[in-house]
Amino acid sequence: xxxxxxxxxxxxxxxxxxxxxxxxxxxxxxVYKVNRKYDVAKAKLLFLYCYAxxxxxxxxxxxxxLTQEQMAAIINKASET
Amino acid sequence: xxQPVLLFVATAKDxxxxxxxxxxxxxxxxxxxxxxxxxxxxxxxxVGLRARWWKDTDIYGSLLSDSASILxxxxxxxxxxxxxSFGLPxxxxxxxxxxxxYYPFETVDTVVTLTQGSKVVTVTAGTTVDTWNVAYKxxxxxxxGNPTGKVYLIDRTQPISSATFYLTEAWAxxxxxxxxxxxxxxADLKVLIYQNAQKCLVAKIGKMALDSCSCDPKTSxxxxxxxxxxxxxxxxxxxxxxxxxxxxxxxxxxxxxxxKTQPCSTCS
Numbered sequence: 001x002x003x004x005x006x007x008x009x010x011x012x013x014x015x016x017x018x019x020x021x022x023x024x025x026x027x028x029x030x031v032y033k034v035n036r037k038y039d040v041a042k043a044k045l046l047f048l049y050c051y052a053x054x055x056x057x058x059x060x061x062x063x064x065x066l067t068q069e070q071m072a073a074i075i076n077k078a079s080e081t
Numbered sequence: 082x083x084q085p086v087l088l089f090v091a092t093a094k095d096x097x098x099x100x101x102x103x104x105x106x107x108x109x110x111x112x113x114x115x116x117x118x119x120x121x122x123x124x125x126x127x128v129g130l131r132a133r134w135w136k137d138t139d140i141y142g143s144l145l146s147d148s149a150s151i152l153x154x155x156x157x158x159x160x161x162x163x164x165x166s167f168g169l170p171x172x173x174x175x176x177x178x179x180x181x182x183y184y185p186f187e188t189v190d191t192v193v194t195l196t197q198g199s200k201v202v203t204v205t206a207g208t209t210v211d212t213w214n215v216a217y218k219x220x221x222x223x224x225x226g227n228p229t230g231k232v233y234l235i236d237r238t239q240p241i242s243s244a245t246f247y248l249t250e251a252w253a254x255x256x257x258x259x260x261x262x263x264x265x266x267x268a269d270l271k272v273l274i275y276q277n278a279q280k281c282l283v284a285k286i287g288k289m290a291l292d293s294c295s296c297d298p299k300t301s302x303x304x305x306x307x308x309x310x311x312x313x314x315x316x317x318x319x320x321x322x323x324x325x326x327x328x329x330x331x332x333x334x335x336x337x338x339x340x341k342t343q344p345c346s347t348c349s
Contacts, residue, residue: 041301044301044302044305045301047305047308048286048289048301048304048305048308049286049290051283051286051308052283052286052287052290055279055283057094062094063093063094063095064094065279065280065283065284065287066283066284066287067287069291070284070287070288070290070291071287073287073290073291074286074287074290076290077290077293
């Protein structure tokens with residue numbers, strides 16, 4: 001489960017980029033695009049994972065809603081999805 | 082005429098503080114006629130703040146202060162108000178739309194008699210309230226030059242004469258005569274507090290991923306719906322639909338804290 005710092009940063013960066021794209025384009029269009037590659041259920045899960053990751057603040061003193069362990073689990077799940 | 086402005090700066094990620102600043106600015110005859118400075122009053126030495134949760138008629142918190150840190154914060158980058166600032170226990174601000182009313186008090190030479198349990202104020206000396214512009218909404222009483230009690234609103238539905246005027250609620254302090262009062266116009270601000278709803282939701286997504294229980298479609302449906310409600314509430318708020326924003330956030334708060342929406346079999 002433990003990711004290397006490089007894997008963590010790469011996964012986090014990709015997830016946030018994906019989520020920002022979903023916000024910019026709108027949920028419906030994003031789901032449509034993702035759905036061409038994934039089924040709807042997977043697309044929704046990916047959306048949730050990306051949303052959760054987008055709330056992560058890399059500042060060490062910041063309040064975060066996810067534990068490091070949950071972050072790693074989400075990045076793994078998102079990459080599997 | 083002074084036209085005060087209260088601005089939102091930020092909310093702490095755990096919603097334990099809301100940073101606000103006074104955005105009134107300095108007077109300029111063409112670009113900011115409602116700003117502080119001659120011919121308008123100077124920036125305040127006493128401020129009041131009343132807080133209501135959306136749609137509630139009663140205030141949940143009130144502040145009346147001449148604290149140097151609050152005054153300089155408001156006139157600078159902002160002051161982080163906590164629940165304790167409003168006389169409430171330490172904690173997070175409740176999820177939903179909060180409605181703040183700001184009172185930058187002026188100095189005005191009016192002396193009155195206040196009676197405990199009475200809404201009637203008797204003017205004994207100085208400027209009479211019937212000569213005040215209708216934009217003046219509130220008063221605060223001074224004790225030795227310092228504010229005492231809380232912000233009291235002027236009841237403009239009642240007759241105002243040179244001798245008497247009414248408050249919207251009875252004076253709670255002890256009866257006293259020869260009390261100096263100061264007056265204020267007001268500024269409104271609505272603030273959207275969604276952080277705790279977001280925190281609850283994200284924690285559930287984290288739990289779902291960690292416990293590998295993401296296969297239940299009802300769970301992900303519920304979480305997606307709540308996520309979209311938070312987005313939608315933010316959009317409603319930006320479009321001044323405060324009721325829509327408030328109702329959606331309250332719905333997320335209730336649903337997220339319901340055991341039935343837990344991602345896995347047990348509540349934690």
